[in-house]
Amino acid sequence: MKAVQFIEGRAVPLERSDVDTDQIIPSDWLKRVERTGFGRGLFSEWRDDPEFVLNNQSYVGATILVAGPRFGTGSSREHAVWALMDFGFEAIIAPSFGDIFRNNASKQGLVIVQLDQVDVEELTQLIKESPSRLVIVDVEHLRVEVPETGWQRTFTLDAMTRERLLNGWDDIGLTMRREASITTYEQTSHAPSLAGVFDANGHVR
Amino acid sequence: MARTLYEKLWDEHVVASPDGEPTLLYIDLHLVHEVTSPQAFDGLRLNGRSVRRPDRTLATADHNVPTDPISTPVLDPISKRQLEALEENCQEFGITVFPRGHENQGIVHVIGPELGVTQPGMTIVCGDSHTSTHGAFGSLAFGIGTSEVEHVLATQTLPQQRAKTMAVTVNGRPPTGVSAKDIVLAIVAKLGTGGGAGYVIEYRGEAIEQLSMEGRMTVCNMSIEAGARAGLVAVDETTIEYLRGRAGVPSGNEFEELADRWRGYVSDPDAEFDAELVLDASQVVPYLTWGTNPAQVVALSGVVPSPDDFDDLDQREAVSRSLAYMDLTPGTPMREIPVDVVFLGSCTNSRIEDLRAGAHVARGHHVAANVRALVVPGSHRVKRQAEEEGLDQVFLDAGFEWREPGCSMCLGMNPDQLKAGQRSASTSNRNFEGRQGRGGRTHLVSPAVAVATALLGRFASPDEVNA
Numbered sequence: 056m057k058a059v060q061f062i063e064g065r066a067v068p069l070e071r072s073d074v075d076t077d078q079i080i081p082s083d084w085l086k087r088v089e090r091t092g093f094g095r096g097l098f099s100e101w102r103d104d105p106e107f108v109l110n111n112q113s114y115v116g117a118t119i120l121v122a123g124p125r126f127g128t129g130s131s132r133e134h135a136v137w138a139l140m141d142f143g144f145e146a147i148i149a150p151s152f153g154d155i156f157r158n159n160a161s162k163q164g165l166v167i168v169q170l171d172q173v174d175v176e177e178l179t180q181l182i183k184e185s186p187s188r189l190v191i192v193d194v195e196h197l198r199v200e201v202p203e204t205g206w207q208r209t210f211t212l213d214a215m216t217r218e219r220l221l222n223g224w225d226d227i228g229l230t231m232r233r234e235a236s237i238t239t240y241e242q243t244s245h246a247p248s249l250a251g252v253f254d255a256n257g258h259v260r
Numbered sequence: 261m262a263r264t265l266y267e268k269l270w271d272e273h274v275v276a277s278p279d280g281e282p283t284l285l286y287i288d289l290h291l292v293h294e295v296t297s298p299q300a301f302d303g304l305r306l307n308g309r310s311v312r313r314p315d316r317t318l319a320t321a322d323h324n325v326p327t328d329p330i331s332t333p334v335l336d337p338i339s340k341r342q343l344e345a346l347e348e349n350c351q352e353f354g355i356t357v358f359p360r361g362h363e364n365q366g367i368v369h370v371i372g373p374e375l376g377v378t379q380p381g382m383t384i385v386c387g388d389s390h391t392s393t394h395g396a397f398g399s400l401a402f403g404i405g406t407s408e409v410e411h412v413l414a415t416q417t418l419p420q421q422r423a424k425t426m427a428v429t430v431n432g433r434p435p436t437g438v439s440a441k442d443i444v445l446a447i448v449a450k451l452g453t454g455g456g457a458g459y460v461i462e463y464r465g466e467a468i469e470q471l472s473m474e475g476r477m478t479v480c481n482m483s484i485e486a487g488a489r490a491g492l493v494a495v496d497e498t499t500i501e502y503l504r505g506r507a508g509v510p511s512g513n514e515f516e517e518l519a520d521r522w523r524g525y526v527s528d529p530d531a532e533f534d535a536e537l538v539l540d541a542s543q544v545v546p547y548l549t550w551g552t553n554p555a556q557v558v559a560l561s562g563v564v565p566s567p568d569d570f571d572d573l574d575q576r577e578a579v580s581r582s583l584a585y586m587d588l589t590p591g592t593p594m595r596e597i598p599v600d601v602v603f604l605g606s607c608t609n610s611r612i613e614d615l616r617a618g619a620h621v622a623r624g625h626h627v628a629a630n631v632r633a634l635v636v637p638g639s640h641r642v643k644r645q646a647e648e649e650g651l652d653q654v655f656l657d658a659g660f661e662w663r664e665p666g667c668s669m670c671l672g673m674n675p676d677q678l679k680a681g682q683r684s685a686s687t688s689n690r691n692f693e694g695r696q697g698r699g700g701r702t703h704l705v706s707p708a709v710a711v712a713t714a715l716l717g718r719f720a721s722p723d724e725v726n727a
C-alpha cells in the first residue's frame with residue numbers, strides 16, 4: 056500500500072447520513088475478481104441523477120469526501136473502499152463511521168477523519184461556498200485545514216493506524232514478525248482440523 | 261476476576277499483545293465464499309504467500325449461485341467467473357470447497373453449523389458481515405473485509421481491538437405467534453442501526469434460552485444490523501444436543517469430554533457488561549420493517565409512521581426519504597399494503613425450522629394472484645431434509661417456487677431480483693435501498709408472516725389465513 060502523509064485537494068460535500076455500503080457500491084459490482092475498476096460503480100444509483108453532487112463539474116478531481124453521520128454502515132464489503140479510492144478519494148471526513156468500513160479503509164490507506172458534527176457542517180459550508188477551495192488532511196499532524204479561510208481542526212487516529220498510513224505498511228508483513236508466537240499458540244490450540252472431517256471431494260468421511 | 265463470555269473467548273485466542281499494537285488473535289475457523297475471496301487469493305499469489313491452515317479453512321459457493329435447477333448453466337459471466345475462481349483457488353491452495361450443486365453446498369452461515377464445524381469456544385471469521393450468526397454457539401464470530409480474508413489465509417490470525425460488551429437480556433416468554441425474527445427486530449429497533457457499534461452483544465434471558473439453535477442463529481445473525489460486530493449466546497444443553505452427531509464433531513466419550521469443555525463457554529454469574537438493554541418478551545409482537553434500514557420497524561398491526569412522529573430533524577429527513585423510496589403514505593395500516601414478491605430464505609431464516617414454520621402456514625392454501633413467492637432453502641442439506649418431510653410439496657401445492665440453495669434474493673447477486681418498484685416481504689436481514697434489486701422495496705418479516713403475506717397478497721399474520 057502507498058504511504059499517505061499529506062492530502063491536499065478539493066473536497067466534495069455529500070450531505071447524506073447513513074450512507075451504507077450498498078449505496079457506496081451496489082452489489083452487482085461485487086462480482087468482479089479484479090481489484091481495480093470499481094470507481095465507475097461508486098454511488099452508481101445516485102449518479103444517474105444529474106443533480107447528484109459527484110456530477111457537479113466544480114467538484115471533478117476532488118480527493119476528499121465530506122459526508123454525514125454513520126458513513127459506511129452495512130456490509131463488510133471492502134469493495135466500498137476500493138470504489139472510493141479508485142474514484143480518486145484519499146480521505147473521508149464524517150461525524151461517525153461504520154466499524155467494519157473504518158477498519159477496511161485504514162488497511163487500504165484510505166484516511167478516515169472523524170470530526171464533530173458541527174465541524175463537519177462548517178466544513179461542508181466552506182466547500183459549498185467555494186468548491187475550488189483547497190482542503191488539507193495532514194496525517195502526520197492529525198489536522199484538517201482550509202488554508203484559504205484559516206479554518207482548522209484536529210482529529211485522532213490510533214497510533215498504529217497512523218504509523219501504517221505514514222509508512223505504507225502492509226498488514227500481513229507486520230503480522231509475520233510474530234510467526235514464532237503463532238506457531239507456539241498452535242501447539243496448544245484446541246481448534247479442530249477439518250482434514251479428518253472431509254475427503255478430497257468435500258464429502259463427509 | 262469474573263469474565264463475560266466474550267472476554268473468555270478473547271483471552272483464549274490471544275497469540276500476542278505487543279505494546280501499542282492491536283492484539284493478534286488466533287482464528288480457529290475461516291469460512292470462505294466466492295465474492296469476497298478472489299482478490300484475497302490474488303493478493304496471496306502476488307506476494308508468493310500460501311494458506312497457513314487449509315485444514316481450518318472451508319469454502320462454499322453461495323452469494324451468486326443461480327437457484328434454478330443445477331443443470332441450467334450460470335448465465336451471468338461474472339458470477340460464472342467468481343464461481344470458477346473459487347474452485348480453482350481452493351484447488352490451488354488445498355482448501356475444501358463445496359461448489360454449486362455439491363451435497364454440502366449452501367449459504368456459508370447455514371452450512372458451518374449444520375456440518376458441526378461451527379463449535380463453541382471458537383473464533384470464526386468470514387468475509388461476510390452476517391458471520392455473527394455463528395455466535396449462537398458461544399463462539400466469537402464476525403465478518404471481515406477482503407484484505408482481512410487475505411490476512412487470515414496467510415497467517416490464521418487477525419490483529420484486533422477488544423470490543424466493549426453489551427448484554428441484551430430478553431426476559432419472560434414471547435406470546436404465541438412471535439418468532440426469533442420478531443425478537444431480533446424488536447432489539448434492532450430499540451438499539452438503532454448504530455446502537456451496537458463497538459460492542460459485542462451477548463443475548464440472554466429466558467426468551468433466548470427457550471429458543472432453538474435455529475432461532476438463536478436468527479437473533480445473532482442480525483447483530484450487525486444494530487451495528488454490533490458479533491452476537492453471542494452462552495452454551496447450554498440446546499447447543500450441545502444440536503451438535504451431537506453432526507459431521508464435524510467426534511462421537512462417544514470424546515464428544516462428552518468436548519461437551520464438558522463447551523459448558524464453560526458462558527459468562528460468569530457476576531461478570532459485568534459495559535452496557536445492558538433489557539426487553540420484556542411478553543411485549544414483543546410480530547413486526548416488519550417499513551423503511552430502508554432494519555431499525556425502521558413497526559408492528560404488523562401498526563401503521564406507516566409519519567416524519568412528524570420523530571423529534572430529531574436528521575431523523576425526520578431520513579424518514580421522509582425512506583417513505584419516498586418505499587412509496588408509502590403515513591398512516592396506512594401495514595396490513596393493507598399489497599406485495600408483489602415474497603422471499604423465504606437467506607442466512608437469517610432458511611433453516612429447516614424456518615421452512616417448517618412457513619409450510620405450516622401454507623398447507624392447504626394458495627399464493628394470491630399476482631404474487632411471486634420463492635422458497636430458497638439455505639443449503640442442500642436443508643433442502644433434502646425438507647423434501648424428506650414433504651415440505652417441498654406443501655409449498656409447491658400452494659403455488660410457491662421451490663428453488664436450489666443459495667443467498668438468492670437476499671442480495672440479488674444472482675438472477676433472483678426485485679424489479680424496480682416491486683415490493684417484497686422478505687425473511688432476510690437487510691432492507692437497504694436496492695438491496696434486492698435496483699429500485700426494489702424490501703420489508704423484513706418472519707417466515708410465518710412472509711408466507712401468510714404470500715397467501716393474502718398483503719402483509720398478514722398466520723392467524724388471518726384461516727380466518
Ligand code: SF4
Nearest residue numbers: 390606607667670671
Ligand atoms: S444470505 Fe444474504 S446476508 Fe446471508 S450470507 Fe448470503 S447474502 Fe449475506
